[in-house]
Amino acid sequence: MVEIKTPEQIAKMREAGLVVAAIHEATRAAAVPGATTKDLDDVARKVLAEHGAKSNFLGYGGFPATICTSKNEVVVHGIPSDDVVLENGDIISIDCGAIIEGWHGDAAYTAFVGSGHAPELIELSRVTEESMWAGLAAMKLGNRLVDISKAIESYIRRQPRPATGKYGIIEDYGGHGIGTQMHMDPHVLNYVERRRGRGPKLVPGMCLAIEPMVSLGTPRTHVLEDDWTVETTDGTWSSHWEHSVALTEQGPLVLTAPDGGKAKLAEYGITAAPDPLA
Template structure:
């Protein structure tokens, strides 16, 4: 049983639109800043400036002990990487996670990008494929949410897709979550099949779906900075995430500028704006 209702009112859903769009803007600014020679701190600065333009606050900075706007995880780092003076190199795979808070409501989203490197085409292709599989598993999870009766169907869709694409590993120690007044709320959102059905999917449910996928072993460790999660075998990882609202007319991807339309249309789902 959940300690309080996990379902938002129609007015609360409307208030979550702005922080979702601010989160998307911060990630777009970060994406533009990811080039060879940039540091993850400079990427952080770009995301922070984008939030300031929208009069949004970084909800990452509100996590006790964390001082940055984004998490920047490179190569074998999976999630929670701290921005620093590390210089990005051609061929790097970079995952950026960001969130925004406006009026007490939160957004949370992440993407992965691979920097071109003509001298290592096989590595770039492997990493690009990893990112694409992870992203598409996210969209298949979102598409299932649009049709699901219970939340844990999302994890089934994500796992089924990833397993159909090759020998990839899905992290099980880190999962998605509800989102609203806090960045991390109940219920848990699994990226894999579990025995429990989970809560009913009905209007008012808002969740952050975020598969984390690796090319090798799913064994991870936390670095000495006490934040960064990295693969034990040193192989590449990818992370994609969106915050998604279920409302009376359908679903809407809060952290996608088009509500997820371009990605969901090929999957037979038409998102509907929150009114």
């Protein structure tokens, strides 16, 4: 069952989404050489407390932290630790969420630690982020779920190949519905799998988290002994970007983007829905 939200419920999700955006801003500033991933988790906890919000990561399936911090070859679900120190030249994806009055927000971004990053890493993050926006722009009335997957995959496949030879679209993880829970139906693939069909129609009140993960090599991953940390099987570095989005009668509203997605969606000829909190 796909949960359909009322405009009032979407407004509450927008509140949660703006808390997530605030966590992104604060952790981005804190992701500097010498900081630990536990430091970033502490920053996120402080932002949540300041906004009267709860973490939807802490305790989820036993997860022990407030955010996921995934460095370099770690794709997703990295556990913050005092033992993981950020070094100049690292990249790190920070995935986090917030709950306001039972409604969830969820988003992720890739940060560059320090300076002097290789061009292929900068391009990897750009391609991943832009593929996410291509997916978000496909969140429109008349489309089906597969149109989002197709938009993400098509964008990535159109890009010039990196020096490593290819981009790997991670196969085992993808986007999802979001609302009264962080993870809900439907599952959102970042590539088109023919046997799944076209999926449900996109209708007003549908809310999704769209999150491509892309590596500089393999699309395959394995989970470490902590039962959480996911790495690429070939050790190539990866990027992860995510936004939560609601489809309304007036179009898509990117719940976790400070401007509701207005600027980036305009590049695709899409007018973002009015912000219910404006």
